[in-house]
Each structure stands twice: as structure tokens, then as C-alpha cells.
Amino acid sequence: MTKLLQDIKLIGDEIPWLKDFRQKGKDEFISQGIPTAKTEAWKYTKPNRFLANDFSFCPQGSKDISPYSIEVPFKACQIYFENGIFSHHDELPEGIEVLPLIEVIMFHHDLRDKIGALAEIKAHPFAALNSAYLNEGVYIHISANVTTPIVFVNHITPQPNGNMYNLRNLVVVDDNSSAEVVEYYCYEGDIKSSYLVNVVNEIYIGCGAALKHYKVQDEAFKAGHIALNSVKIKADGLYQSFCLQKGADLSRNETKVVLAEEGATTEVNAAYMMNGWATIDTTTDIEHLKPFTKSLQLVKGVIGGQAKGVFQGKIHIAPQAVKTEGYQLHKAMLLSDEAEVDVKPELEIFADDVKCSHGSASGELDQEQLFYMQSRGVGKDKAKQILIDAYLNDVIAKIDNENIRLWVKSFIGEHD
Amino acid sequence: MATPLLEIEDLYAGVDGKEIIKGFNLTINAGEIHALMGPNGAGKSTLSNILCGKPGYHVTSGRILFKGQDLLKFSAEDRAREGLFLSMQYPVEIPGVSITSFLKHAVNAVRQYKGEDELDTMEFIKILRQEGKKLGLDADMIKRDVNVGFSGGEKKRLETLQMSILKPTLAILDEADSGLDIDALRVVAEGVNALHTNDNALLVITHYQRLLNYIVPDFVHIYADGKIVKTGGKELAMELEQKGYAEFVKERND
Ligand SMILES: Nc1ncnc2c1ncn2[C@@H]1O[C@H](COP(=O)(O)OP(=O)(O)O)[C@@H](O)[C@H]1O
Ligand SMILES: [Mg+2]
Numbered sequence A: 001m002t003k004l005l006q007d008i009k010l011i012g013d014e015i016p017w018l019k020d021f022r023q024k025g026k027d028e029f030i031s032q033g034i035p036t037a038k039t040e041a042w043k044y045t046k047p048n049r050f051l052a053n054d055f056s057f058c059p060q061g062s063k064d065i066s067p068y069s070i071e072v073p074f075k076a077c078q079i080y081f082e083n084g085i086f087s088h089h090d091e092l093p094e095g096i097e098v099l100p101l102i103e104v105i106m107f108h109h110d111l112r113d114k115i116g117a118l119a120e121i122k123a124h125p126f127a128a129l130n131s132a133y134l135n136e137g138v139y140i141h142i143s144a145n146v147t148t149p150i151v152f153v154n155h156i157t158p159q160p161n162g163n164m165y166n167l168r169n170l171v172v173v174d175d176n177s178s179a180e181v182v183e184y185y186c187y188e189g190d191i192k193s194s195y196l197v198n199v200v201n202e203i204y205i206g207c208g209a210a211l212k213h214y215k216v217q218d219e220a221f222k223a224g225h226i227a228l229n230s231v232k233i234k235a236d237g238l239y240q241s242f243c244l245q246k247g248a249d250l251s252r253n254e255t256k257v258v259l260a261e262e263g264a265t266t267e268v269n270a271a272y273m274m275n276g277w278a279t280i281d282t283t284t285d286i287e288h289l290k291p292f293t294k295s296l297q298l299v300k301g302v303i304g305g306q307a308k309g310v311f312q313g314k315i316h317i318a319p320q321a322v323k324t325e326g327y328q329l330h331k332a333m334l335l336s337d338e339a340e341v342d343v344k345p346e347l348e349i350f351a352d353d354v355k356c357s358h359g360s361a362s363g364e365l366d367q368e369q370l371f372y373m374q375s376r377g378v379g380k381d382k383a384k385q386i387l388i389d390a391y392l393n394d395v396i397a398k399i400d401n402e403n404i405r406l407w408v409k410s411f412i413g414e415h416d
Numbered sequence B: 001m002a003t004p005l006l007e008i009e010d011l012y013a014g015v016d017g018k019e020i021i022k023g024f025n026l027t028i029n030a031g032e033i034h035a036l037m038g039p040n041g042a043g044k045s046t047l048s049n050i051l052c053g054k055p056g057y058h059v060t061s062g063r064i065l066f067k068g069q070d071l072l073k074f075s076a077e078d079r080a081r082e083g084l085f086l087s088m089q090y091p092v093e094i095p096g097v098s099i100t101s102f103l104k105h106a107v108n109a110v111r112q113y114k115g116e117d118e119l120d121t122m123e124f125i126k127i128l129r130q131e132g133k134k135l136g137l138d139a140d141m142i143k144r145d146v147n148v149g150f151s152g153g154e155k156k157r158l159e160t161l162q163m164s165i166l167k168p169t170l171a172i173l174d175e176a177d178s179g180l181d182i183d184a185l186r187v188v189a190e191g192v193n194a195l196h197t198n199d200n201a202l203l204v205i206t207h208y209q210r211l212l213n214y215i216v217p218d219f220v221h222i223y224a225d226g227k228i229v230k231t232g233g234k235e236l237a238m239e240l241e242q243k244g245y246a247e248f249v250k251e252r253n254d
Helices: A016-032 A101-107 A125-132 A367-374 A380-396 A402-412 B044-052 B076-081 B099-113 B121-134 B139-143 B152-166 B182-195 B235-243 B245-253
Strands: A077-082 A085-089 A096-100 A138-142 A150-156 A163-173 A178-187 A195-205 A210-217 A224-233 A238-245 A250-259 A265-274 A279-288 A294-303 A308-317 A325-334 A340-349 A355-364 B006-015 B018-028 B033-037 B057-066 B084-087 B094-098 B170-174 B201-206 B219-224 B227-232
Touching (some): A016 A125, A096 A101, A125 A163, A138 A150, A163 A178, A163 A210, A195 A238, A210 A224, A210 A402, A224 A238, A238 A250, A238 A402, A250 A265, A265 A279, A265 A380, A279 A294, A279 A325, A294 A308, A294 A340, A294 A380, A325 A340, A340 A355, A367 A380, A367 B076, A367 B094, A380 A402, A380 B076, A380 B094, A380 B099, B018 B044, B018 B227, B033 B235, B044 B057, B044 B076, B044 B084, B044 B170, B084 B152, B099 B121, B099 B152, B152 B182, B170 B182, B219 B235, B219 B245, B227 B245
Parallel strands (some): A138 A163, A150 A178, A163 A195, A178 A210, A195 A224, A210 A238, A224 A250, A238 A265, A250 A279, A265 A294, A294 A325, A308 A340, A325 A355, B033 B201, B084 B170
Antiparallel strands (some): A077 A085, A096 A138, B006 B018
16 A cells, blocks of 8 residues: 555544544545546546655644734635644634534534535545544534635645645534635645645535635645535525636546535536646536536636646436436636546436536637737737636636635736 | 838748738838728738738748838737737637727737836726727727627727727728728728828728728729739729729739
């Protein structure tokens, strides 16, 4: 086995529930191993190349971490992690509770059942790996209509190469409550630093509740970022997400949403852009279990160099889920001859009387548009940037919150 | 005598490996208006695209000097920054890019090239609105995306608006009259005339005489089979309208 799994004494091993949870994760990861080209769910992304640089769990020896926060250009309540370790959070507004996950495991036994119930380790080897190291992460509990966005930051500071950081978060939005959560992954120092961030988020959305979940993945160019978001929505609940993946050499953002009760709605939008040799994967799995559920997905990517974009989108409509709607659209722009995009839509429709569609298209930068702009004096690189920005504009526009939208845009470049 | 704005000498050129321009000569001085007339497919747009540096076009031999400098050495954007402008026969739609933002980038790129300060956004929008109004493009039109959903006539007005904002030294109008009704034609022509001074020049490409009633040329050139076959004053355009192109092409062949 690789260094990914090591026999390390972790805090809390003396708690039987936790020891057992970790052991199950470990056993599962050992039995599945690192996915290969033969693993259906990973056949395009092939993590082996990246994982050839072995990564090992970073024991949280010194808690010598900075009291800083990352600047975001809007009023927010920040939960700050450094190198995968929880540091602190800002003063919390009414209706938000934040606890280190380990504390929840120790003192809130009623919440234990929620951990691991959505992120299935059987189907997700990296979630199994994450479970084997279950320790760092937070529980975020929303019990009102919270208007200040919560910004969850994991900041990687200069570290020796080869560290793996596992993060595990549990988000519970009570009935008729709502919030906006932004996840932001960033680094400081060498753009070539090589590390692996492995995140699992389990998100429970109550009846009539709403969560808007935005994410910016801006890791170092040689880093890996693997994330699983597992969401369950009750009646008339809403989960709306937007994820921008722009950094890392290997990146996967997987979102599984279970529309468990009538009237549950989800919007899963994403944008990705990369160059070099990177592989960036957006995987979605939407399960419509009940009537009158609705899902909308728009994913757009811009791929340059010898990079590869992957989109796998599954919509499953269960036999009893009549009157449901499921829409999915993926579009990619290839900036070079060697850029590649692999797309796998999967529709499993077992109900009648549903509206469902999917589409995928890829194209290149429009040379006529480029020349038109140049012929007015706009430099070629600037013109390309403007066209890329325009291309991603409709998916970015799905971000309702204007401050967050402008902030996300700033990662794409062109913005005025 | 001052250096001509444009000198094309014995140009052989084409597109996609096909030779279209064969022995073309033309000199344009500051203050002049030239009309280039020719049948469909003569190579008029090919010539304008070569002048503006569109990819895919090649020059086999000959020279093009712009303000005394070798034009072909400049990138497309630098030609524009040096003062060359093409009002395109088929303006391009750019969804997702607003006219305001696009033109602000264009103007500031040109200003930066000349070592001038960037324009303040509010000031720029004010100028754009004023100029737009003169061409019958209201504030709502200007907020829209570049050419998206514009009628043929609106596209030509927008080309003219860009010209009035960029104030080129040499403007080439490729079929600026196509798709225009008579009122729009007048508005566009007035816009173009207002920009014409002793320091700049116009090359008006058309295959109808109609536009030349409004933008009155000093010289009319008949272009056929890859070169200029006859040059005259503005009356040549009238003659052409009566006789048709065949007459002139034949005349030369005899
Ligand atoms: N991209 C191209 N590839 C090959 N031939 C072209 C291309 N563009 C134009 N042509 C040909 O070049 C000739 C001149 O075209 P054009 O310059 O558009 O003529 P005009 O503007 O005078 O009507 C035509 O025969 C046309 O078919
Ligand atoms: Mg033409």
C-alpha cells in the first residue's frame, strides 16, 4: 500500500465509535485501492499519475498556526483552517453554530449518525481514506435565516512537499433556515508546491431550508484536490451550488445530491479553467427520489495547454418520482490542439411524466471574434481573456450574491 | 511632399493559398477620399483584410507602407493602434461582451500605445453616448453586447460609432452601405464625413455608386481581376453605374 495510509495514533482513538469509524474507512480504502483506469467512476481522471508522488498524512504536531484570516472583499463570517487544521472563526451571527467535528463526536452523540451517512465509502475510495483519518473539520449548524456569508478557508502555507490534508465537514441547515457558505482553498508560497487536499462535506438541508454553497479551488499547480459533497434535501428545500476549479494538477469536485422529499430543488453549477498538464474533473450525481423534485446543472470549462477536463453527470429519476425536472448542460472551450475534454452524461429515468434533458458541446475560441477585437486595437491576449470571460459569464451569473459573484470573477481575470 | 498615408506597390496576395490580388497599386495621401469599386468577388474584402492583418491571408510579393512604415510587420492590434481602421462588411457578434466594455478596452489600448493616460470610465461613457446619439444608437443599444441581435443597418452604425471613437488616420469602409436604407445611409455618411479632415483619409469600398452621393470621393478606382483597371474622378462612378463592370473589364482586355 502507499504512504496514503499509515499506522498513526490519532487523537480520539480511545473513543470506540471513532476508532471503529476510522477502521471501516481504512479497510474500505485498502479493499478498493487507488482508482485506476478500470475504475468506472474514475476512468477519465486516472489519479494514479498524480498519486505517483506519494502523499502522507501530516500529523498535527504543533498547533503553531497563525491567527490570520484571508481577505475577502465582502462582509463575511470566516472559519479559518491552516494546512488542514482548524484555527479559529470570526464572531458568529445569530443562527450559526460552529464546532470542531471532533468535539461533536465526543460530546454530541446524537449527531454521530449523520457522519458517514451521506458520503458512502463503498463508492468513494477517497471518502474512505478521509474516514480513516477522521479528525479535522467542523460542524456548521444553521438555525435561522443567516444573511452574512460564512467563508470556510483552508490556507496552505509553505510546507515540505508530500503532505496530505483530510478535511471533513458536517453542515446541518434546520427546517426553514437558510445560509450562504463559501469554501475557499488557497495557498501561499511556491506555486509548484505539491500536496493533497481531500475534503468530504456532508450537508443536510431541512424542510423549506436553503443553502447556497459556493466554492473556489485555487490550489498550487502541482497540488491535488479531491472533494466529495454529499447532500440530502428534505421537502421544499434548496441546495444551490457553484464551484470554480482553477488550480491543482489533479482536481475533482464531486457533488451528490439526494432529492429525498417532494419539492426539493437543486442547482449544481460549475466552471473550470486550466492549463499545463492538469486534469480537472466535475462529477455530479443527482438522485430524484420523490415527485415534484427539480435539478438544474450548468457546467462550463476552458481548457488550454495539454490539460484535460472531465465532466461526468448523472441524473437518476426513481420510479415514483413523477413530475420531476432534471436538466444538465456542459460546455467546454478548448484553447489548444492538445487540450482534451471527456464527457460522460448518464440519465437513468425510471418514471413517466418527467422533463429531463442533457447536452454537451465543445468548441474553440472564435477566430473571427478574436480578430474583430484586435482590429480595434485590443491586444490578442487581452482579447482572448475577454472572450473567455464572456464564455464563462452565464455560469458565473448563476451566483445570486453580487459580492460573491464579483469575487469569483476576480479569479477568472477579466472583470469590469 | 508629405509621406503618403498608404502606399501599395505591385501587391500579389490572397487567402487560403489562392492568389486573388495580382499587381495592385494604390497611393492614398492625407486629406483624400478614395473609392474602390468592383464587382462581387473581385477581391475588395480580401484587400481590406490583408491591410488589417487578418490571419489566413498571405502576401506573395509587393509592399505596403503605412505612414512610410512597412505595414506587414505590425500585428493586427498594432495596425489599429497606428491608426488603421476597417469598418467590416460583416461585423462580428460577440455574445457576453458589452459594447461599452469592448470599446473601453479598445480606446485604452490605443491610448496606452500612444503613451496617453487611460480614459476615466464615466468620461468615456459620456463620449460614447454623445457619439452614439449622433448615429441613432441610443444608450440602451450601447449597453448591449457587441452586434448581438443587431440588424444589418445597426451593425453598420456601430461600425461607424467605433470609427468615431477611435478616430483613425486611415479608415477603410468595406461595403458600409450594404443593408442600409436611405435614411440610415445618410446618417452613416454624415458620421463618416464629420470625421474626415486634412490629416486623415478614407478608402470607401462599394459596388454601388449610391454611397458616393453622400461621401464624395476625390478618386474612383475600378478594381477587377486583382488590380485597378481604371482610375478617375467622381464622375467615373456615374459612368460605371450606367455601363456596368463588364465594359471596363473588357476595355482593359482589348
Ligand atoms: N477564406 C477564403 N478561402 C478561399 N477563397 C476565398 C476566401 N475568402 C474569399 N475567397 C475568394 O476570394 C475572392 C474574393 O473575395 P472577396 O475579397 O470577398 O471579394 P469582394 O469583397 O470583392 O466581393 C472570391 O472569389 C472569394 O470566393
Ligand atoms: Mg466584400
